[in-house]
Amino acid sequence: MKDLVTINEIAKLANVSRTTVSRVLNNSGYVSDEARARVLKVIEETGYVPSHQAKSLRTKQTKVVGVILPKISTGTSSRVVMGMDEVFSERGYQILLANTNLQREKEIEFLNLLKSRRVDGIILLATNIDEKLVKEIENIDIPFVAVGQEIPHCSYVVHDDYNAAKTITNKLIEKGRKHIAFIGVYESDYAVGVLRKRGYIDALKEHDLAIEPSLIAVCDFKLESGYKAMEEIMMNAPVFPDGVFAATHRLAIGAMQYLKEKNVKIPDEISVASIGDSDLSKIYSPALTTIDYEYEEAGRKAAEILLRQIEEKNKEQQKITLGYRLIERDSI
Structure with a gap:
């Protein structure tokens, strides 16, 4: 039954307006405790699941960000992604990973693929930067942040x-x-x-x-x-x-x-x-x-910059250089 129930039917069964149902689902706007309880009861009884596709069409957001990695199996990449996930998860976003496996042509391929999937933004863990890639990035019309390399006319997070x-x-x-x-x-x-x-x-x-x-x-x-x-x-x-x-x-x-x-x-x-x-x-x-x-911090900073671009429409270029720590062990 859950696939057949619509917001209009939820509203009818709960004896409330469609707007009230929408406010309950999105946890926004005023709804009386009594009306909220009726809506939640109907949702539970019917097994209603909101259509994320429909929601994304209304808000023009998918709540999905694409992250392009040079090699998914490395400790560096995993630590950066862990930092990103801390920030994105708190804000209700999901990460879609794309692994180039150090194949340079895959970077451009994944940039175009993620754009076609209507992700809200893209983060690239950059390695080799050439004119072709820079030109492709300049033509991206969605929020974008680079990690690890300074790319002209883009926001980036790098190490010193x-x-x-x-x-x-x-x-x-x-x-x-x-x-x-x-x-x-x-x-x-x-x-x-x-x-x-x-x-x-x-x-x-x-x-x-x-x-x-x-x-x-x-x-x-x-x-x-x-x-x-x-x-x-x-x-x-x-x-x-x-x-x-x-x-x-x-x-x-x-x-x-x-x-x-x-x-x-x-x-x-x-x-x-x-x-x-x-x-x-x-x-x-x-x-x-x-x-x-500070690989986790690099991920967190990149995620924060991307979210400002997505949610606040802040197009100001952010350029962040992170610090480092010397660890002295037996090899010297």
Whole structure:
């Protein structure tokens, strides 16, 4: 019966107006306790379920937001989404996740798909930003927020990658390391590939330490890539590195695995540090010194910005840079 009952029939059975039923369903406007009780009783007896599709047509809102992730299985993505969900759940919104699995063409595909699904807004956990993606984002006519990368003419929430990289490199220098290797990622990822490398280089310069190209390796984000990058550095560098800064914790763990297999003692012979904390960073031996970002807070901030755009029609660009925390463990 629940699929056949309409608001008009609820109103007739409860002997109230259609407006009164609507106010009860939406918990808005004045309704006497007696009338509210009659409406709720009829709803319970009939098993009436409001049509969300009809409601969305009236309000022009679906109460659904799309979130595009680079890789759904990573701890980083899950922590960001957890933060978002805290905010969205409180306001009655649902999250529709889209996983690109690090395939760049999927980002544009999902942007268009989510638009066609009439979501109220989109949050993109951005990695590689190119002109094609920027142009696509500029043409989006619904609320949009980026997380992790600065995108022109858009609201975004980012981490302080440059200063975080300087901080971790300075910590290695503080420990007396003078030949510090860097394992980074490709520069198509501006935040991780460019800013973290720049922070590393500037820290060395400020301490009058040489920039040694043979101590720098670039690869993708995989753990095994960190292993191979460390192998490349150890085989080709004319000087033995006494420190390693890896741009991500997975690259650092891969590098440490290679060093352990070659019986290089950590931290006695070489110190290792990274950006991005995880459960693996804590339980690996030796435990990894790293920079921890406020990933949950990034999700919360992005959700708050998007809701202001959706509910308050606030189109002012919000640009937020979050802080970080150095966690010193056994690897240095």
